[in-house]
Amino acid sequence: MITLHGFPASNYYNIVKHALLYKEVPFQEELIFAGSDALLTVSPVGKVPAITTDDGVTLSESSVICDFIEETYPDTPLYPESATERAIVRQIMKIAELYFELPSRRLIPYVFSGTEAPDAVKEEVRQVITRGIPALNRLCQFSPWIAGKKLTMADIYMHYVNVVVKACASTQLDWDILAEIPGMKEWNDTMTQSDIAKKIEADRVANMPEFMIRVKAKMQAANAQ
Ligand SMILES: N[C@@H](CCC(=O)N[C@@H](CS)C(=O)NCC(=O)O)C(=O)O
The missing domain is CATH 3.40.30.10 (Glutaredoxin)
Structure with missing residues (x-):
């Protein structure tokens, strides 16, 4: 096991x-x-x-x-049959990690210590996330799942990435990041209910x-x- x-x-x-x-x-x-x-x-x-x-x-x-x-x-x-569709699922996961998860993580120490991140750190994080938003807007379908009709690993991945985005980046940057991607919040709520x-x-x-x-x-x- x-x-x-x-x-x-x-x-x-x-x-x-x-x-x-x-x-x-x-x-x-x-x-x-x-x-x-x-x-x-x-x-x-x-x-x-x-x-x-x-x-x-x-x-x-x-x-x-x-x-x-x-x-x-x-x-x-949890991945589609076709190699192209599998690659698209992995592309969403990679972009979610590089442009949402990792910049948000830089703010974890400030969230845990209850302090505010320095402006320079906030600005760097904001810039990386700003780059990820149009990419996810282009790639996420929410029809009803992130990559289309079937739930894939990208749904699972993004759902837990969003935990860190909400708890760290959105609070420290005072920015409702998920609202920048139409459909993301509704989809996230559906994921939460399973x-x-x-x-x-x-x-x-x-x-x-x-x-x-x-x-x-x-x-x-x-x-x-
Ligand atoms: N790239 C790794 C990242 C894993 C990661 O950062 N895990 C955190 C816990 S959420 C950790 O172990 N942090 C301890 C450390 O950075 O020393 C993965 O995808 O598994």
Whole structure:
């Protein structure tokens, strides 16, 4: 059985967890937080998520794990059959990560510490997201799913990217970013209402207190140096 290593407060972890649940692949969860030696044994750069496969191989990087899950468990597909359509799904995922997720993540330390990011950082983040918006406007169909008639990995990916966009970029930049992409908010609401997303959200909320204790300890240790 696959073991999913990481912690439910992580949105990257939840992308993989959502895909496993959607495809009804049996898996067990092992709670490991970032910064632990245990994580380094399963994830070479010490990032969450990682999995241990049925064959005992460890893999990290959410998009790589998603591809592996799809190829190993092709039932209930999350990618289209045609290579072109699959590439379009991956293109949406890549743009969501590079132009929405990663710039938004730069603001996480300020959100956690309850401080305001410096203007220069905010401006850099704003510029990257501004570049992503027309790209996602062009690529996202919302008819009813992101890449068309069928739910794909791009729906799962974007849904958890939006968690970070809303919590970090929108709050720090005072900017309703999802509103810049017509259809995104309505689609996001639909995604939130699925039983899988509700379970993942409940697990995330339950994990937050322990996660925040670790974040605060890390911030205190950094401030003491
Ligand atoms: N590119 C990685 C990013 C994963 C990532 O940044 N995970 C966060 C948790 S949400 C983490 O492990 N952070 C710890 C760190 O950066 O040291 C992926 O797609 O899996």
